[in-house]
Amino acid sequence: MTEKVLTPEQVAQVFREKFGGAVTDIRITERREGAKKNPNFNIWIDIDRSILNPAVATLIEIHFPHFAVISGVDAGDAVRLIYHFTVFYGNPGSECTVSFSVNLPKDDLAVPTISSLIPGAVFSEREKQEFLGVRVTDIPDGRRLFLPEDFPEGVYPWRKDETGIPEGMIKDLWRSRRPTDRPAPPAGEKELCELPAEDAPPKEGSS
Amino acid sequence: MSEGKKSPYIVPIGPTHPALKEPVMFTFEMDGEMIRDVDFAPGQTHRGIEWMGMRRNPVQIVHLTDRICGICGVSHTLAFSRAVEQITEIEVPERADYIRTIIAEFERIQSHLLWAGVAAHELGFDSLLHLTWRVREQSMDVIENLTGNRVNYGLVQVGGVRRDIVPEQHRIIEDCLSAYEGLLGKLLDLFLHDKTIAMRCRDVGLLSKEDALKLCTVGPTARASGVNVDLRQDYPYCAYGDLDVRAILPDQYAGETRGDVYDRIVVRLLEVGQSCGIIRQCLSEMPAGEITAEPKLAKLLAICKKARGEAIGRVEAPRGECFHYVLMEGKEAPASWKVKASSYSNLMSWIPMLRGEQIADIPIIVASIDPCLSCTDRVAVVRAASRSIYSKDDLHRLSVEKTRRLQQ
Numbered sequence: 059m060t061e062k063v064l065t066p067e068q069v070a071q072v073f074r075e076k077f078g079g080a081v082t083d084i085r086i087t088e089r090r091e092g093a094k095k096n097p098n099f100n101i102w103i104d105i106d107r108s109i110l111n112p113a114v115a116t117l118i119e120i121h122f123p124h125f126a127v128i129s130g131v132d133a134g135d136a137v138r139l140i141y142h143f144t145v146f147y148g149n150p151g152s153e154c155t156v157s158f159s160v161n162l163p164k165d166d167l168a169v170p171t172i173s174s175l176i177p178g179a180v181f182s183e184r185e186k187q188e189f190l191g192v193r194v195t196d197i198p199d200g201r202r203l204f205l206p207e208d209f210p211e212g213v214y215p216w217r218k219d220e221t222g223i224p225e226g227m228i229k230d231l232w233r234s235r236r237p238t239d240r241p242a243p244p245a246g247e248k249e250l251c252e253l254p255a256e257d258a259p260p261k262e263g264s265s
Numbered sequence: 266m267s268e269g270k271k272s273p274y275i276v277p278i279g280p281t282h283p284a285l286k287e288p289v290m291f292t293f294e295m296d297g298e299m300i301r302d303v304d305f306a307p308g309q310t311h312r313g314i315e316w317m318g319m320r321r322n323p324v325q326i327v328h329l330t331d332r333i334c335g336i337c338g339v340s341h342t343l344a345f346s347r348a349v350e351q352i353t354e355i356e357v358p359e360r361a362d363y364i365r366t367i368i369a370e371f372e373r374i375q376s377h378l379l380w381a382g383v384a385a386h387e388l389g390f391d392s393l394l395h396l397t398w399r400v401r402e403q404s405m406d407v408i409e410n411l412t413g414n415r416v417n418y419g420l421v422q423v424g425g426v427r428r429d430i431v432p433e434q435h436r437i438i439e440d441c442l443s444a445y446e447g448l449l450g451k452l453l454d455l456f457l458h459d460k461t462i463a464m465r466c467r468d469v470g471l472l473s474k475e476d477a478l479k480l481c482t483v484g485p486t487a488r489a490s491g492v493n494v495d496l497r498q499d500y501p502y503c504a505y506g507d508l509d510v511r512a513i514l515p516d517q518y519a520g521e522t523r524g525d526v527y528d529r530i531v532v533r534l535l536e537v538g539q540s541c542g543i544i545r546q547c548l549s550e551m552p553a554g555e556i557t558a559e560p561k562l563a564k565l566l567a568i569c570k571k572a573r574g575e576a577i578g579r580v581e582a583p584r585g586e587c588f589h590y591v592l593m594e595g596k597e598a599p600a601s602w603k604v605k606a607s608s609y610s611n612l613m614s615w616i617p618m619l620r621g622e623q624i625a626d627i628p629i630i631v632a633s634i635d636p637c638l639s640c641t642d643r644v645a646v647v648r649a650a651s652r653s654i655y656s657k658d659d660l661h662r663l664s665v666e667k668t669r670r671l672q673q
Contacts, residue, residue, distance in 0.1 A: 087351070087576070089347075089351050089502075091347075091357065091362055091501075091502050091503055091504075091506065092359065092362050092501070092502075092503060092504045092505065092506040092507045093359050093362075093504070093507050093550075093552060094506050094507045095506075096501055096506035098500050098501070098502065100576075100577055102575075122478055124478075124481060124483070124494065124586075125481045126481070126579075126586065126588045126605055126610070127588055127590070127603060127605035127609065127610075129590040129592075129601060129603035130601065130603070131592055131600060131601040132601075140575075140590065142577065142588065142590065142605075144499075144500070146499070147493070147494045147499045147500075148492075148493035148494060148499065148512075149499065150498050150499065150501075150509075150511070151498075151499070151500075151501060151506065152499065153496075153499035153500040154500075155500075155577055155579070157577070176479065176481065177479045177480060177613075178479055178480035178481035178482075178610070178613050179481070180613075181481075181609070181612065181613055182609075202308075203306075203307065203308055204307060204308030204311040205308060205311065206308070206311075215313060215316050216315070216316065216319075216601075223316065229656065229657055229658055231657055231658065231661055234658040234661050234662055
């Protein structure tokens with residue numbers, strides 16, 4: 059492990075030079091907070107899924123990264139997975155995040171596992187399998203993680219298409235009224251509020 | 266029967282068990298008293314908060330994030346707010362950054378003291394549990410004074426904070442800090458120079474630095490294994506960039522790092538003292554000014570609705586890195602939201618810690634990473650041979666019935 063701290067631009071340059079066309083876009087964002095406004099940098103790298111493992115291996119050569127989590131987005135005709143890492147921790151003020159984004163078309167939702175390089179990633183990969191319906195190839199442990207054992211097959215909570223949570227599975231707790239075979243409460247019961255006609259989230263503060 | 270008696274035999278512990286403070290299902294493969302292998306199943310309490318968040322707007326979500334965890338109310342809300350502020354390009358006033366830092370550090374103090382009490386209890390040292398939990402009350406009182414609540418503070422919002430810290434409150438905070446600084450020596454003495462605690466915790470539940478890195482461990486669990494990580498040092502947010510915080514590693518106290526349960530106690534107790542120093546520095550250097558960038562919620566919501574982009578909000582929660590990814594696409598609700606709580610990264614480290622240990626050490630090793638798995642979404646009731654699942658609706662109805670019965 060090298061302890062040399064590179065600037066975000068240098069990190070981006072390593073990936074540009076090594077992978078060429080398989081890296082489709084690199085963005086660097088920064089955020090400054092507090093009175094001194096010291097910057098924090100975030101590097102976003104869009105890559106082709108074929109170079110996912112080589113890209114992680116390259117990151118390990120730069121500095122053994124801390125793997126945070128895989129985020130996922132249902133982007134309509136594709137599922138986008140974002141692998142979040144951080145490098146240069148241990149150096150005050152120098153840590154930056156590196157996020158690899160891969161696009162998986164919905165007719166082929168397979169992505170290679172990175173657990174041979176970072177064993178701890180299997181936890182997040184299991185979660186993505188059950189929540190987004192992606193298939194992590196060669197995953198050492200493909201069991202469910204958070205969802206209950208009786209959760210139906212083929213339903214993926216974070217998907218926004220027909221495989222998402224169906225209306226029938228949603229429980230509106232506020233609808234469960236008090237039992238009818240009981241004595242009347244001291245005060246009159248409040249009317250239930252009406253559901254908005256469309257299924258958009260309830261508006262707040264827009265009036 | 267002959268098959269069943271051969272080792273290894275299987276000991277299930279969980280999903281809820283008197284020896285565990287958090288609901289998780291463990292399956293131990295035992296060889297006599299020794300743990301040969303272990304597997305665990307989380308998700309006993311998964312509430313689908315990300316799903317709910319993707320159907321709500323950021324002004325509503327901060328109330329949801331306050332309730333992800335009963336201890337880390339500030340951390341989750343702060344991480345989410347920081348992500349949204351980056352997407353909407355809202356500049357948080359400097360005074361709000363300082364107030365956020367102060368409340369986050371109080372959260373760390375009360376969380377670490379709570380954990381220390383649990384650890385003492387798991388070791389069978391209940392008088393120490395009572396002492397730590399009694400002194401923890403003072404920080405809870407200060408938090409209540411600052412926010413109005415002991416839990417679910419509702420202090421942080423997108424763009425700033427809801428309540429200011431006024432000069433009259435400085436004395437209350439200062440009283441609490443000096444009380445803790447006076448107590449810390451006693452707590453360190455009780456925990457670290459006690460023969461029984463040393464015997465139970467030294468070289469128990471080992472996690473090597475290499476394993477800690479490979480299994481993506483965060484926070485005090487990682488630091489106790491010698492990994493120099495602390496977002497307040499490495500990736501300073503809010504006021505931490507002004508304060509020069511340095512990660513606390515066990516070798517600073519004991520001269521060596523072993524990565525055992527004892528080192529995890531060292532790190533957490535020393536961090537209580539560190540937090541007191543950070544709060545004091547924040548109070549004295551706190552700039553004057555506004556406490557929120559946009560006090561009108563309707564206006565704030567309009568800004569959020571127009572926002573497009575993705576961002577990461579990271580916060581050093583008491584248990585380690587709390588990570589929120591938010592993607593906004595010009596709609597009221599985020600297009601995607603991923604919450605990575607600190608324990609999410611730490612659970613995998615249980616496996617190397619528990620392997621080869623004794624069955625009696627399971628509770629303290631499990632507790633040593635300070636796991637936090639949140640509240641329940643469903644209950645399975647096994648009565649005789651039949652098994653039925655009570656839904657939230659059923660439980661709600663049953664509780665209403667019970668209340669009515671009590672009222673009669």
